[in-house]
Amino acid sequence: MNASAFRAACVAVALLLPSARPWAQDDSADLPEQITISFSKSDIQLNPFHAFSSTEAQLFTAIYEGLVSYDPFTLEPVPAVAKSWTVSKDGKVYTFTLRDDARYWNGEPVTAEDFRNSWLHLLDPQEKAEYSFLLDIVKGAKDYRLGKNTDPKSVGITAVSPTVLRVTLNEPAAHFLKILCHYSFVPFPKAFLSKNDWNTGTTVPGDGPFYILKHSDSEIDLTKNNLYWDADNVSLSSIKILLSDDADRVTDAFNHEDIQWAAGNADWAKVTRTKSIVVNPLFATSYFFFKSSAPPWNNADVRRGLALLLPWDKIRVESDLYIPASTLVPKIASYPDVKGIDRSNYAEAMELLAKAGFTGGKGLPIPTIIIPQGEDMKRIADLMAGAWKSALGLAVEVKTFPYDDYYAAVQKPGYTLATTTWIGDFADPLTFLEMWTSDSNLNDAGYKNPAFDEKIRESMGESEPERYNTLAAAETILLNGAAVLPIDHTPAINLVDLSTIDGWYPNPLDIHPFKYMRVKALEPIPGVAYSS
Secondary structure, three states, rough: EEOOOOOOOHHEEEEEEEEOOOOOOOOOOOOHHHEEEOOOOOOOOOOOOOOOHHHHHHHHHHHHHOOEEOOOOOOOEEEEEEEEEOOOOOOOOOEEEEOOOOOOOOOOOOOHHHHHHHHHHHHHHOOOOOOOHHHHEEOOHHHOOOOOOOOOOOEEEEEEEEEEEEEOOOOOOHHHHHHOOOOOHOOOOOOOOOOOOOOOOOOOOOOEEEEEEEEEOEEEEEEEOOOOOOHHHOOEEEEEEEEEEOOHHHHHHHHHOOOOOOOOOOOOHHOOOOHHHHEEOOOOEEEEEEEOOOOOOHHHHHHHHOOOOOOOOHOOOOOOOEEOOOOOOOOOOOOOOOOOOOOOOOOOOOOOHHOOOHHHOOOOOOOEEEEOOOHHHHHHHEEEEEHHHHHOOOOEEEEOOHHHHHHHHHHHOOOEEEEEEEEEEOOOOOHHHHHHHOOOOOOOOOOHHHHHHHOOOOOHHOOOHHHHHHHHHHHHHHHHHHOOEEEOOOEEEEEEEOOOOOOOOOOOOOOHHHOEEEEEOOOOOOOOOOOO
């Protein structure tokens, strides 16, 4: 999940504070059933096949639901549209039984055929869906996704009946249900899948606990979906989502109790209720990566040679970063320790560059580094440029983009290194590694390494601890070849009034399913009478 707005939480530019509080709630509103929250302003994409931001992932917990969903506390898969499932003895066949009362907002039943059609749409080579590669573990899915086989019947996704879906895997995959928690695997009616512009109009046919009542550039209003199968256990009647990067306005609104949760867009120094600042470990890493699709940057010796010239002791400074890191995968239980590049080595660097045909750096193209606005990224990019200028005489170009434009620039050619923050989509190392495979739709680097691909493929048929060992070997290949240059592991930072909101739990994916949230009842004060 791309955290395009994450660093904006810490470097947001304070704009002029308005004289009035524009987000004050109507006193007549039914406050016990409504919460108001604020997210960083971004291009909200309602099409889950092409969404990739953390803001969209959070919104989708309200409006869509797949076979399974996240437990709000542990993040383990729990039954959702599928009320139960069985797994064959060989671990390759999953049979899901859907709920008879699963409905879209328009009242249509959610069927197994809807899941099959939606997943095949996700896999369609013409669709180029960002997360389609996650289904490569399904029999025939990869060849279908790559256009090597155009027969949908070759894919191991079968609607046995309206309420029974059977999925056949290539190999046993212990992480399969974790993957299905991802929003890319939600269902839609077949007639809607051909729609080109999902953002036109008020809403789209979802099957989640809420639906969109109002949608604009500055606000999204959600209301409870009474046709949702578990509606009786959904407490909130409505949710108001305010979209803004104006840190002063957001902080002022929170201080005045007009909003109850601000995710990544507050001025932390001006928060009056400091206990409401919730910081917790996040399954996330900020890193630079080489555009490795063309020479000479597709040469691991060139990349590693340049990486070994960098002053890592100055780049990964504890006072300027969250948790300085030389590895891509954050700490996770039972995952082996992996060693990345953590110090410079001038002699080895020069030896590698000479081996690649660039003795002393002669003949290397001028590197271009692109970064989003922000002091941290500017500091690091300048250190990189200075190191390569000093050691090799390279006049490195650093280009800075506004946050709203930066991630579009990453999708285009014309740069040597870029940076991003990646938040895991499920609690497993694979979410940081599989995206680097040669045919991944999320491989913005254009990285290709058969040895790395083979390790990822090998891990698919293994169980822990063997699978983790294989994935650690794959990460080592990435790091040793300097395809990715980790900078730090970032925390989740939220401003949330936990005295008002119940069902919101800190967790390493920073995902908080809306269906579990509720407004806490006021605790009576002794000797004070309340009237309705």
